[in-house]
Amino acid sequence: MRRDARAARVKVHWISLIAVLLALTAALAIQGYTHQLTSTDEDSRPAGDRASAVAEDPTGEPILDTRDGVDTAAPKDGSLALTFDDGPDPVWTPRILDVLEAHGVHATFFLVGTAAAEHPDIVRRIIAEGHEIGTHTLTHADLAGAPDWRTDIEFDGAQSAVAGAGGITTSLFRPPYSSTPGALDKGTWDVVEDAGARGYLSVLSTLDSRDWERPGVDEIVANSTPPDEQGQILLMHDGGGNRSETVAALERLLPELQQRGITVTTVGASADLAGTVRATTPVEQFRGTVFVSTLWVSAAVVALIGIGLVIAGIVMVVRAILVVVLAAHHRRLAKQRAKRRPWIYDGLVSVIVPAHNEAAGIEAAVRSIAASRHPVEIIVVDDGSADDTAAIVEALRLPQVTLIRQANGGKPSALNTGIAAAHGELIVMVDGDTVFEEDTVARLIQPFEDSAVGAVSGNTKVANRGGVLGAWQHIEYVVGFNLDRRLFDVAECMPTVPGAIGAFRRSALKRVGGVSDETLAEDTDLTMALCRDGWRVVYQEDARAWTEAPATLGALWKQRYRWCYGTLQAMWKHRGAMRQKGQAGKLGRRGLTYLLVLQVLLPLFAPLVDVFAIYGLFFLDPMRVLAVWLGFLAIQLGMAVYAFRMDGESLKPLWTLPLQQVVYRQLMYLVVIQSVFTAIAGNRLRWHRMKRYGSLRVPPATANAG
Template sequence: MHWVTLVAVLLAIAAALAVQGYAHHLTTLSESSTPAAAASPAPAAALHGGPVIDPREGVDTVTPHQRTIALTFDDGPDPTWTPRILDVLRKHHVHATFFVVGTAAAEHPDLVRRILAEGHEIGMHTLTHADLTTSPQWRANLEMAAGQSAIAGATGETTALFRPPYSSEPDALDAADWQVIRSAGQDGYLSVLSTLDSEDWRRPGVQRIVANATPQGDAGQVLLMHDGGGDRSETVAALDRLLTQYAADDITATSVTAATGLKSVMRPATTAEQWSGAALIATLWGSAWVVGAIGIALVLSGIVMVVRAVLVLFAASRHRRRAREVALRRTWTHDGIVSVIVPAHNEAAGIEAAVRSIAASRRPVEIIVVDDGSTDGTADIVEALGLPQVTVIRQPNGGKPSALNTGIAAARGEIVVMVDGDTVFEQDTVERLIQPFADPAVGAVSGNTKVVNRGGVLGAWQHIEYVVGFNLDRRLFDVAECMPTVPGAIGAFRIETLRRVGGVSDDTLAEDTDLTMAICRDGWRVVYQEDARAWTEAPASLGALWRQRYRWCYGTMQAMWKHRGAVLQKGPAGKLGRRGLGYLLVLQVILPLFAPVVDIFAVYGLLFLDPMRIAVLWLAFLALQLGMAVYAFRMDGESLKPLWTLPLQQVVYRQMMYLVVIQSLFTALAGTRLRWHRMQRYGTLTVPPAVTTG
């Protein structure tokens, strides 16, 4: 059900975005270019008749009475200018007709109600101010019906007056214009054109607007002005002067019906019309809220990503400088035993390479292989090697934590190194890994895990993730003293530290993260040693990758919940809680959960906003990722060749990772106990060469 829920939520968000995109007429994808010749030409009665046209039975037109101005306003209501225009009209005791845009009426229903309450009348100007002459029939029908619904929802009334967007005077009607008027007439509308254009939409200045709106002669006129669509300060000022001038010249300014002698065009809406209108308004309001919330979240997530990039790069640079300074000052010599524990369950494919690589270390070590109920002869392979420093312990299958605890109990060393059975060490790995223990405050050390099977696109993606994601983050955690995870592939611990925290717990599926957090909460420092390298196999199929990351992510969430009390603690525990857990919560839980919405919004932007702007933003994000990747690869001494797959990683791999987070979160919230997912071994491990680079 959680996938059904996810799909439903994403579809709802997509619908809200689509509604908002359409409602604000930000796209021309649905427009067509039907030639005017396809429709009947406008009849002479319409071309030479009055500006109020009824095409239902023949062609009837009406002209305002002599020395009468039908005062009309288009494109509102606007929360800034419509109230000021209403104030001017009230000052002069004049009524007018407002042709409202449906979306604006839905956003400001109080203004539409005020228009009616003050004795003015409402006309319909479509839902989104769409050009119906170039719209397909389905869109024209939607624009008319939804525009009327918005009025009914806002006022409880409907109107029979309609003004086609982008229309002008009757003698300018062409075939396409006439088709729109005739179609509206079939739905019961009177179309109101204009005969006097103030051209206030050009903002030519108050004097020019007054001149344009001053009639020549005694013929009645329909004056076009605007109360929406931009800055209407000139319109407000000009209107005040015009009404004063009309009164002085004995010209009557009034609404369309009063100017023409028509009956009232407003009628009470039916219950169905009111409910439909209320639903439309609620939908537009809801979609506007969703888009606004997503916009805010996008800005915040962008800020978080940039801040993270700055912090990570700064911390990585500082970590490297500090590591070099420490290396120049001294090299710590540990005279005691170092025990290396290898938990192994059905690791026949790579166990020989793993054990031989550890045995080849320049630093003498004790190797304890704990065979955890293998059925593929893993223990037999190790015993057949005949290596004197290797001890094999067999036990019934009890899980990785149990195997590690068995190894810890058998270890003789003061320092314990834990390594997975699918991992090989370089000759200097162990010696480098234990160097930070020269500081008595250090309780655990994380090494640098490298992907050995990095061929192919999937291998390259994981290689990039290990170098750029995991290792850059570990440098940040080290500098911030809040390391949440020492990876199971390569980590070193004081035996004293392990005993104080009770060994490795099986409370979570991320036993390495759980153990590391417990060590931090016990007051120890956990650091990252970047030159202690271990080579491990990564999943070679999407299914195997899914299972591995699902377990990691679910286990990490379990560990975060288990150690949530660290947020309120002081010292190293508090640093883990407030820095480490906060970082994981934001970067590895919240942002991935929001990622599907980002992708949907990107599609929305390509369809309804400026595609070039969206492309530039995406390229900027990619450039940020690429810059971090180049820096991280240079720090790790890696070739930059795999970075050609980075754009594909953002399109494919990232989506899979956030789906893993979503799956893990739903599993955790449902209280489901996830079983251990063992990764398939591929046998790609080999013992590193005798000479390794530093």
């Protein structure tokens, strides 16, 4: 029953994530289709680019009714139907409306659906001032040869946008990139027939102002002036670019036409067409409102993601600069300390090794510690192992090793048992899957010369770094963990002394009550407790320990899931540090904030980044998207090279870094997502013990080099 309950919770985690990603993908797809594919430039390009002209309209009249056969119509003599395409535009449409109102003229506006949805207030003004509405597709798409699914979207979407924005429906339609009846080609005729089947009248033009070319006011006026009294349909534009020349031309053209006695009006009025526009039914209004709202929401989502990406990019760049600068400062301080005479501590150092089913690596771990140049006592606490861990330790017969057996109580219990049995004032804690170099202990205890230091973190290295997964973890340890520890040291806000290698003052441990079992990250919990008690926690980069990393993705998931969840627990437990002063305040306002932003919030945002990147490849400039990705990869590579040089590591594993960004990073943010879901749900995660592989070896004396 418990297993079923856990499975159900996991399903909720992933169902929620998938639902969010699907909703995001839908929003991006809508935004990408409706905006990135929209183009209103050069609206009146020559139609003959597609096919030769055909004579389906033998009269040459501009209004085509193909709803039942083929009927045509034209404006009455002495009239001019004034039409505008590609709007509404927030700048130019209101100015054009002002000119029309000043001269008492009504016109027909063929609206692009996406623009209508973005500016419903302008659509409502157009209708309120008595002008006529037609549609110009949803995204100004050339429908000649378009697949049926896109044609459906363009017609239905445009009508829904007009309904949602203005509360009306229209039977007037103008195909984008169309012009006069004489230029009607096969592709456009197919669109006209399709429009008729959908209940539309298709409206072409007889006069083209060519204002989209911006040829100058005089030429626009000349192109727009009828040569005689024959009825005309004039094509102008209120959107798609700078229409200042159109506004100026209208101010000259309208008085001239009125002086000639030409009636300037709408398409419907000029051709005595009744019922071109009607009010929506409740169903049509609902559909239109939902459609417009969907476009608004998708636009808002994309805008928020864009803002988030900018913020995330700034944070990543600032973090890179900060980490590199402070790491360099930490290295300078370390070199200055190295020039001084080493601190000689003649006391005993107690090394505690908690062990539960560590038979695969316990011999290598204990032997490496026993080979330390500094005198140590080794206390191995066998925490209810079901394998030969205890027997292996006994068989070593090393004089400085003490074996304590206890019933399984967990790692914190084993550590506290070891602390109680230890004789040294300085206590080193090391995992049973970790080996030391000969000088590790001696180097690790050097910072205790400063009486304010309560704990020291060593430099953890991945021992089994062969293969791509091992290389990825090796990079993460060197670049992520150790660079951050240098930053934390300088900023005096170290949140974690790793269980693989850490040293502590007995008095400091006593003051905080030993190792707590209240979280799954006992090392982080303990370190934060020490900081809140006023102790400094520092990083000793030359005190190296070699640990066995997970060798499979499943094992890695379990380990990082426990780490992440435990860290969240510790952050919540010690949130009070945000309000404290001194060393505790540094942990809270510096350390916890850094962890929250870099290890919680950014990973939670990471899936959106990946989905947006895919969106960019399809709907934005793919070269620009690729350039941004390569730029961030270059930053990561620069940090990696710097960190590897600081640690004296070979740069060869860095060839896997691009793959790490594509695969490993996704695994890590999925771990964070599941951990956060688990924490929010209030579920207590059980301990996930990592499988051991027996890959550890006692490091040779030459391991100290570099």
